[in-house]
Amino acid sequence: MSGRGQGRPVAELEDVSRVYRLGENVVKALDGFSFRFEEGEYWAVMGSSGSGKSTLLNLLGCLDRPTSGSYRVRGEESSAMDDDALSDLRSREIGFVFQSYNLIPQLDVLENIMVPLFYQDVPPADGPERALRLAERVGLGDRLGHRPLELSGGQQQRVAIARALINDPALVLADEATGNLDSATAVEILNLFDELHGEGKTILLVTHEPAVGERAENVLRLADGRIAEVSRAREVGA
Amino acid sequence: MIRGSLLRTVRLGVRSLLLHKLRSALTTLGVLFGVSSVIAMLAIGEGASEEAQEAIRRLGSQNVILRSVKPSDNQVTDQTTRVLTYGLTHDDFARVAETFPGVVRAIPIRELPDEVRFGSRALRPRVLATVPSYLDVTGRVLHEGRFLEEIDDREVANVCVLGYEVARHLFPFQTPVGEKVRIGSDYFTVIGTLLPRVRLGSDRPDPGEDVTGEVFIPLKTGRRWFGDMILRIRSGSRDMEEVQLHEIVAEVDLAENVPFVAAACRTMLDREHTERDYEVVVPLELLLRAQETKRIFNIVLGSIAGISLLVGGIGIMNVMLATVTERTREIGIRRALGAKRRHIVTQFLVETVVLSIGGGLLGILLGMAIPAGIERWADMRTIVTPTAPLLAFGISAGVGVVFGLYPAWRAAVMDPVEALRHE
Numbered sequence: 001m002s003g004r005g006q007g008r009p010v011a012e013l014e015d016v017s018r019v020y021r022l023g024e025n026v027v028k029a030l031d032g033f034s035f036r037f038e039e040g041e042y043w044a045v046m047g048s049s050g051s052g053k054s055t056l057l058n059l060l061g062c063l064d065r066p067t068s069g070s071y072r073v074r075g076e077e078s079s080a081m082d083d084d085a086l087s088d089l090r091s092r093e094i095g096f097v098f099q100s101y102n103l104i105p106q107l108d109v110l111e112n113i114m115v116p117l118f119y120q121d122v123p124p125a126d127g128p129e130r131a132l133r134l135a136e137r138v139g140l141g142d143r144l145g146h147r148p149l150e151l152s153g154g155q156q157q158r159v160a161i162a163r164a165l166i167n168d169p170a171l172v173l174a175d176e177a178t179g180n181l182d183s184a185t186a187v188e189i190l191n192l193f194d195e196l197h198g199e200g201k202t203i204l205l206v207t208h209e210p211a212v213g214e215r216a217e218n219v220l221r222l223a224d225g226r227i228a229e230v231s232r233a234r235e236v237g238a
Numbered sequence: 239m240i241r242g243s244l245l246r247t248v249r250l251g252v253r254s255l256l257l258h259k260l261r262s263a264l265t266t267l268g269v270l271f272g273v274s275s276v277i278a279m280l281a282i283g284e285g286a287s288e289e290a291q292e293a294i295r296r297l298g299s300q301n302v303i304l305r306s307v308k309p310s311d312n313q314v315t316d317q318t319t320r321v322l323t324y325g326l327t328h329d330d331f332a333r334v335a336e337t338f339p340g341v342v343r344a345i346p347i348r349e350l351p352d353e354v355r356f357g358s359r360a361l362r363p364r365v366l367a368t369v370p371s372y373l374d375v376t377g378r379v380l381h382e383g384r385f386l387e388e389i390d391d392r393e394v395a396n397v398c399v400l401g402y403e404v405a406r407h408l409f410p411f412q413t414p415v416g417e418k419v420r421i422g423s424d425y426f427t428v429i430g431t432l433l434p435r436v437r438l439g440s441d442r443p444d445p446g447e448d449v450t451g452e453v454f455i456p457l458k459t460g461r462r463w464f465g466d467m468i469l470r471i472r473s474g475s476r477d478m479e480e481v482q483l484h485e486i487v488a489e490v491d492l493a494e495n496v497p498f499v500a501a502a503c504r505t506m507l508d509r510e511h512t513e514r515d516y517e518v519v520v521p522l523e524l525l526l527r528a529q530e531t532k533r534i535f536n537i538v539l540g541s542i543a544g545i546s547l548l549v550g551g552i553g554i555m556n557v558m559l560a561t562v563t564e565r566t567r568e569i570g571i572r573r574a575l576g577a578k579r580r581h582i583v584t585q586f587l588v589e590t591v592v593l594s595i596g597g598g599l600l601g602i603l604l605g606m607a608i609p610a611g612i613e614r615w616a617d618m619r620t621i622v623t624p625t626a627p628l629l630a631f632g633i634s635a636g637v638g639v640v641f642g643l644y645p646a647w648r649a650a651v652m653d654p655v656e657a658l659r660h661e
Contacts, residue, residue, distance in 0.1 A: 058655050061574065063573070063574060063654045063658070083578070083579060084578050084579070084580075087573070087576055087579075088578070090574070091575070091576020092576075096574050096575065102567070102574075104571065105257070106250065106253045106254050106256075107250070115572070115575050116576050119572075119575065119577045119578065163575070
C-alpha cells in the first residue's frame with residue numbers, strides 16, 4: 001500500500017511485525033504491516049493509544065528493528081543492519097522532531113542544530129553555514145547564542161525542526177510536535193511544516209489531534225497494529 | 239578531523255560538568271587528595287632516603303669502619319677511682335693496615351674529650367687525633383688553609399684543623415687560620431678549616447651543647463699531650479678510661495671486596511678482644527639496607543596511594559553512574575540524532591577523564607605545595623622528583639579511564655527507544 005504512488009519511495013515496509021514479550025505475554029505492536037512513503041509526501045499517522053503509532057515511528061526512525069519483515073530507507077535494507085550502520089543511516093536519512101523538543105540544554109541554538117553533524121564520520125565542511133541558514137529559515141537568526149532554557153516552547157520546537165533538517169534527511173518524523181504548544185504557536189509550527197512540504201520535504205506527523213492531522217496531505221490511521229484507513233487529510237474531520 | 243571531534247567532545251564534556259559545578263568539584267576531591275598525597279609522600283620519602291643515603295655515602299661506601307664501644311657490663315665497685323680499659327688498639331690498626339688484602343689504606347682516629355677555647359669563646363667538640371690521609375679516606379673537603387701533613391705528625395707539632403661549625407663558633411668575625419686556640423691546657427695553631435659535613439648520629443652534640451663539630455690534631459701530638467688515659471670526673475667518683483684508638487677507617491680497593499674485609503675485621507677483632515668492645519660499621523651494608531628500606535617504603539606508599547586513588551575512582555564512578563541515569567533522556571536524544579555507541583562511550587569517558595585529570599592537576603599543585611611547606615616550617619628535607627607529578631598525572635588519567643568505562647558502557651548499551659521514554 002502507498003500514498004499517491006507518484007514519487008520515488010523513501011521508506012518501504014514489507015510485512016513488518018514488531019512483537020514485544022512482557023514475561024509470558026506476547027504483544028504484537030505491529031502485525032504484518034506493509035506500506036510505502038514516497039518522496040515529497042506529507043503524512044499524518046493517527047490512531048488511538050496502543051494502535052502502534054509509536055512503534056511505527058520507532059521503526060521508521062531506525063531506532064528499533066522489526067521482529068520480522070523488511071524495512072528499506074531510500075532502498076537500503078535496515079532490518080539486518082548492526083547498531084553502527086543503523087545509527088549511520090539514522091544520522092543521514094532521518095530527522096526527528098519530538099513533542100518535548102529534546103534539545104540539549106548545555107548547547108546553544110546553533111550547536112543544537114549542528115548536533116547530528118557531530119556524529120557523521122565525515123562532517124560536511126559547510127556545517128556551520130548550513131546551521132546558520134536553517135536557523136534563519138526557522139526565524140531564529142537573532143537567537144543563535146541562546147540556550148534552550150532562554151527560548152519559548154515555540155522557539156525550541158523551531159530549533160528542533162532546524163536540527164531535523166540539517167542533514168537534508170529523506171524523512172522528517174514529527175512525534176506530537178505541537179502537543180506541548182499553545183494553539184497559536186502550534187499553528188505557526190504547522191505552517192512551518194506546510195512550508196517545508198512545499199519545498200519538497202517528506203514529512204510524517206504522528207498525532208492524535210484531528211485538527212493537526214487535517215493539515216497533512218494524507219492520513220494513515222492505525223488500529224491494533226494494522227492499517228485501519230488511508231485517506232486524504234481533508235476527509236479526517238468529515 | 240578526529241582531533242577536532244575530540245576537542246569538541248572535551249569542550250562539551252566540560253560544559254556538561256559545569257552545569258553542576260559543586261557536584262563536579264566534590265567529585266574531583268577524591269582524586270585530588272589521592273594524587274597530592276602520592277606526591278607529598280614520595281617527596282618526603284625521597285628527601286629522607288636521600289639524606290640517609292648521602293650520609294652513608296659520606297662515610298665512604300668503600301670504607302669499613304671499626305669503632306671502640308664501651309662494654310656494657312657495669313662493674314659495680316665502691317672504689318672512687320677506677321680504670322676501664324677497652325676498645326681498639328694500635329696493634330689492631332697495624333693488623334688492618336698492613337696485613338689485610340684489599341685494604342688500600344687505613345686511618346686511626348683517637349677522640350679526646352677536651353674543651354677548645356679561643357678567648358672567651360669555648361665549646362666541647364670532638365677533638366680527633368688522626369693522620370693526614372683522613373681527608374682522602376673520609377671525603378671531607380678543605381675550606382681554607384691546609385689539612386694535617388706528615389711533617390706535623392713527625393714533628394709532633396701543636397697544630398690543628400677546625401671543622402666548619404667550630405670555626406664559625408670560635409671565629410665568627412675573622413679567619414681562624416694562623417690563630418692559636420687552647421685545647422685542654424695546650425695551645426694549638428690553626429692551620430686550616432673544613433667545609434661542613436652531613437650531620438651523622440655520632441656527631442650529635444652532648445646535652446647542653448649548642449654547637450657540634452670537630453677539631454683535628456696530629457695523632458702523635460694527641461698521644462704525647464693527652465696520653466691514652468681519659469679522665470672523667472663525676473660527682474662522687476673519678477672514671478678513667480684507657481682507649482688507644484676510638485676509630486679505624488679502612489679503605490677497600492673494590493666495592494665487592496668490602497664484605498670480605500668487614501668479615502676479616504670481625505674475625506680478627508673477635509679473636510684478639512676478650513670482650514665485645516668494638517663494632518664494625520660497613521657503610522655499603524647501611525647503604526644497601528637504606529635502599530631496601532626505601533623499596534619497602536615505596537611499596538607501602540604505593541599501597542596507600544593505590545587505596546586512596548581507588549576510593550577516589552569509586553567516588554567518580556558513583557557520580558558518573560548517577561549522571562548516566564540522570565541523563566538517560568539526553569542519551570536517547572543523541573542516539574536518535576545519529577550517535578553511535580562509541581560516541582556515547584567517548585562522551586561519558588571524556589567527562590570522567592576531565593574530572594579525574596582536573597582533580598589530578600589540582601592534586602599535583604597541592605602535592606607540590608605540601609613538601610614546600612614541610613621544608614619551610616618543619617625543616618625536613620623533601621625532594622619532588624620530576625617523575626612524581628608525571629606519574630600522578632598518568633595515574634589520575636588512568637583512574638578516569640578505568641572508572642569511567644563502566645558508566646560509559648552502561649550509557650552506550652541503553653536502548654534508544656527506552657532512553658527517549660525516560661522522564
